[in-house]
Amino acid sequence: MARDLFHNIVRSALEKDGWSVTDDPLNIRCGGVDVQIDLGAELLVAAEKSGEKIAVEIKNFVSASKISEFHMALGQFINYRTALRAEEPSRNLYLAVPLVTYNDFFNLPFIQTVVNENKLKLIIYNLETEEIEQWIS
Secondary structure, eight states, X not given: OOOOTTHHHHHHHHHHTXXXXXXXXXXXXXXXXXXXXSEEEEEEEETTEEEEEEEEXXXXXXXXXXXXXXXXXXXXXXXXXXXXXXXXXTEEEEEEEEHHHIIIIITXXXXXXXXXXXXXXXXXXXXXXXXXEEEEO
């Protein structure tokens, strides 16, 4: 599996934010189909109990056609969310996008409508600081 251009940046940002990456990648088999989600992580609330579990699909949006990349990312997100609901229902799926892409593209009214209608959860990450800027549930 080829890693996304910003894979290591997102992993670093999650770790800085207190997440423990448990799967890189997170492999799921559902209904005869194998899927690989870029990262699986867990937030430890206390030493004796674990907190929220997430899966993160990382997207770069560096091609000339951001709408084409968005279409592909949306399709993957919907498929991965379906697989997680069946196989790991306690894990929440997030789409990780760079801050510049979020500001320039994801704030467009049409994209916001699609994000809201499809209930996409987003992690907005900063490429320069390798930190998470915002969680959108």
